[in-house]
Amino acid sequence: MSRPPGRKQENHKISRDLFVLTYGALVAQLCKDYERDEDVNSCLDRMGYSIGIRLIDDFLAHSDVKKCRSYSETADVIAQVAFKMYLGVTPSVSCCSAAGNEFSLILDKNPLVDFVEELPAERASLCYCNLLCGVIRGALEMVQLAAEVTFLQDRLRGDAVTEIGITFLRKAEDRKHKRK
Amino acid sequence: MAVCIAVIAKENYPLYIRSIPTEDELKFHYTVHTSLDVVDEKISAMGKALVDQRELYLGLLYPTEDYKVYGYVTNSKVKFVMVVDSSNTALRDNEIRSMFRKLHNSYTDIMCNPFYNPGDRINSRAFDNMVNSMMMQVC
Numbered sequence: 440m441s442r443p444p445g446r447k448q449e450n451h452k453i454s455r456d457l458f459v460l461t462y463g464a465l466v467a468q469l470c471k472d473y474e475r476d477e478d479v480n481s482c483l484d485r486m487g488y489s490i491g492i493r494l495i496d497d498f499l500a501h502s503d504v505k506k507c508r509s510y511s512e513t514a515d516v517i518a519q520v521a522f523k524m525y526l527g528v529t530p531s532v533s534c535c536s537a538a539g540n541e542f543s544l545i546l547d548k549n550p551l552v553d554f555v556e557e558l559p560a561e562r563a564s565l566c567y568c569n570l571l572c573g574v575i576r577g578a579l580e581m582v583q584l585a586a587e588v589t590f591l592q593d594r595l596r597g598d599a600v601t602e603i604g605i606t607f608l609r610k611a612e613d614r615k616h617k618r619k
Numbered sequence: 620m621a622v623c624i625a626v627i628a629k630e631n632y633p634l635y636i637r638s639i640p641t642e643d644e645l646k647f648h649y650t651v652h653t654s655l656d657v658v659d660e661k662i663s664a665m666g667k668a669l670v671d672q673r674e675l676y677l678g679l680l681y682p683t684e685d686y687k688v689y690g691y692v693t694n695s696k697v698k699f700v701m702v703v704d705s706s707n708t709a710l711r712d713n714e715i716r717s718m719f720r721k722l723h724n725s726y727t728d729i730m731c732n733p734f735y736n737p738g739d740r741i742n743s744r745a746f747d748n749m750v751n752s753m754m755m756q757v758c
Contacts, residue, residue, distance in 0.1 A: 456731075463733025470734070554731035556745055562734075 455527075459553050466567060476564045483566070487573020488580075495578040498524065510607045513584065514542040517575060517605070526550055530603070540607040543591060549601050558595050566590045572603065585609050621718065621753050622686065623647040623702035626726065628738060629695065631655055635741040637750050638702070651700045654680045654688045658698050661690070675723075676716050691719040697726065718753055725749045 469479045502520050507513040511534060518532045522544075530544035551568050558565055566572070572588040579586045585608040592598035623638035638647040657680040677690035682705065691699040699722050703710060725746050729735055732743070 460731060460733070463731075467733040554728065555734065556728075556732055556743055559734045 455550065459551060462551050462570070463554060466565075470559075470562060470565070476562055479562075480564075480566045480569045483569035484573040484576075487570035487575075488577040489573075490570070491574035491577020491579075492581050493577075494525075494574060495581045498578065510540050511542065513579075513607075514544070514605060518544050521578075535604075542605045544603045544605070546601040546603070549594070552595060555595060563596065565595075566593065567595050568593075568601075575603070575605065579605075579607075621701045621703050623651065623700075624722070624750050624753065625651045625700045626722075626741060627651070627655065627698040627700065629697060630738075634697075634739075635746070635750075637747075637754070639754060647702060650683070650686065650688060650702055654690065654700050655698070657681055657688075658690045658692060658700070662692060676719060678712075689715050689719070691723070693723060693726075699723070699726075721749060721753070 466479070466483070469482055473479045473482065498521055502524060504516050504520055507516055511532075514532050514534075518530045523529050528546060528548050528550060530546040533543050533545065535541050535543055549568060551571075555567065558567065569590065572590065576586055576588045579588075587606045587608060589604050590602070591604040592600055592602040594601045623636070625633055625637070626635040628634050633648075633651070636648060636651065638644050658677060661677050661680070675691055675693060677692060680688045680690045680700075682688075685705055687703050687705055689701045689703065691701075693699075699719055701715065701718065701722075703715070729741060729743050729746055730737065735741075735743075
């Protein structure tokens with residue numbers, strides 16, 4: 440089912456409020472379905488993963504990024520191109536390990552939590568935007584980069600900023616050796 | 620400027636009611652409860668007269684010797700009732716309207732919160748702060 444060629448240039452924008460409310464309804468329904476926060480978090484992660492493995496092709500088709508030579512370039516592309524394209528925000532990237540495989544994206548504005556004032560008292564350890572972690576993990580896996588993505592800090596849980604941590608699990612040099 | 624602010628649900632039970640702590644709170648609860656009849660009367664009267672142009676702001680519901688009660692109803696039949704001190708004559712209609720508009724905006728923000736179920740009591744800090752800002756101006 441390919442799209443008709445004329446549609447390629449159109450930018451279909453839907454209402455941002457509709458998207459944010461849909462995501463909120465999704466999380467609220469998951470909270471009703473599962474009692475434990477960990478179950479809700481893992482369910483959001485799985486959903487995000489299945490979105491990510493599909494979204495990566497759309498991203499690579501619409502953006503003009505070249506092959507990334509290093510993990511820090513990959514993290515920069517995620518922050519400056521991908522987040523900008525899909526969520527309209529640009530988190531800042533910082534590298535937090537000497538080995539160069541752990542990065543953190545700091546979001547000062549998260550559009551998904553626009554309407555959520557704070558988490559309900561019985562859901563104190565809920566990762567509201569865990570879907571984003573799954574999306575990043577799925578997308579990276581489809582370009583042969585295994586990574587662990589988690590929320591290091593979350594404004595909804597009382598921290599000062601929202602911080603997503605990406606840890607790349609295999610070094611790129613191993614792949615180059617295998618090719619040789 | 621207000622001494623009591625209440626948000627009443629469509630089924631006429633209170634979602635949020637807050638008054639100045641120094642006064643007898645039960646008296647305000649009673650005042651708000653009796654004003655609901657006037658609100659219903661105004662809604663039904665307006666409905667027959669002007670079907671296209673439904674005004675949300677109901678205006679002065681009834682004056683008592685100490686207080687004046689103002690009402691505002693949304694399209695989803697949620698009512699906002701505000702009790703204002705009669706001695707505060709500087710309060711004009713425009714100011715009351717703008718206060719109700721702020722209340723309505725805060726209420727819509729609460730409705731958009733995915734964890735809020737419509738019909739629950741309102742437990743939001745942002746809403747409390749906004750109501751406090753309206754009530755503290757009395758002192």
